[in-house]
Amino acid sequence: MRASVLDHRAACEEAKATRSMTGFGRGLVTGEACTASVEIRSYNHRFLDLSIRIPGELSGIEDRVRKELQSAFSRGRLDVFISLEESAGRDRTVELDGTLASSYHRALLELARDTGATGEPSLELLAALPGVIKIKERPLDLERVWACLGPAVRQAAAEVAEMRQTEGKALERDIIHRLARVAYLTGEIGARAPLLTEEYRQRLTHRVSELLRDQVIGEDRLTTEIVLYAERSSINEELVRLESHIEQFRELTRESGPVGRKAEFILQEMVREVNTAGSKTQDPDIGRWVVEIKGELESLREQVQNVE
Structure with missing residues (x-):
């Protein structure tokens, strides 16, 4: 064996x-x-x-x-x-319920008298009636x-x-591959995000200049508007948490024992951070990467549902 x-x-x-x-x-x-x-x-x-x-x-x-x-x-x-x-x-034994057999016999005789039938109930008939003879097997x-x-x-x-x-190894290879793709796209978003404020400042300055033409633009007002934009559109916190979740997920693939339920929870948090980041910025590049990350996370979710 x-x-x-x-x-x-x-x-x-x-x-x-x-x-x-x-x-x-x-x-x-x-x-x-x-x-x-x-x-x-x-x-x-x-x-x-x-x-x-x-x-x-x-x-x-x-x-x-x-x-x-x-x-x-x-x-x-x-x-x-x-x-x-x-x-x-197994050993078998035969048990006879004599009391029940006698009751059957009396009932059959009474039935014969009531119906005018003749003859005595046979032994074979009595033995075949339910419960008269039982065969028991040793437990x-x-x-x-x-x-x-x-x-x-x-x-x-x-x-x-x-x-x-065996199947888990194949799942793990696919999970690691998709997780690497999510990490790469997160890095692309992280590199692109800091540039958005400067690009917004340039667009805003250019637009105001066109509208006001020869008038002087107040730097303080522009600065205030840019700061407000930066606060509203900042996704630094979401990216930090997303990177942390990615590392936690990587650690799970190296753990022994069941990890499926932990992985499901981490994926939920990753989806939450990606959705928040996507809603804060209207940048087309970041929007495209967010969509791709969400697709990878959905594939990961389907795979994790089969992980113990």
Whole structure:
């Protein structure tokens, strides 16, 4: 049996790579008491949602299955299918309910008298009536069953974790690429933003000069107007926070363990800062970069929804 089957927790924690929430795994283990088969299908979900289909006789160990999966995964919907084949038939005993049989017999005799029928109820008829004869099987030994079901659950979980990790690496490459693009565009905006005030001053001076022609322009009035414009259109704070969020997102890709929900929160904050920056300036270049950043953030949001 593979090492990852024996200790799926170690396999899950082995790498620090991003893990997706999509995966499939199957475990098949034969023990002294039975052969256990476990299939797990994993899908996107905001939280950990377990749907376990298990034979009714095994309901007593369903909590153990749930705990195994909770120790291996923290996010995603898991559909779990469990089947069991016993190695040997269980001992059976036959129980007779004589009191019930006597009641049936008396009722049949009374029915015969009421209807005028003749003859005695046969033994075969009485034995076939519900509840007279019961066949009971010895209950399953759940501890012996768990000896093969437990490893099957861990084997299936390890395969799911491996598939999620493989897909997570592809997600991580795409996320890093898009994040780099967002950082580059943010830098372009940061380089362009300081030039806007000077360009506004030049446009304002030129426009006032055209309107007033030979009249003297009051420098104080122009300066006041330019300062007000600079205050209204400044996006320095938004850019600082956006750069901070980008660095936080980068750190998440280097963390071990689940990061999906943190990433979703950071993305929301990034979208907020970009929208604010875009609303403060009417510069066409910055407007174009803002639109491109928002497109990248939307793609990141779709990818992060599949990150554990």
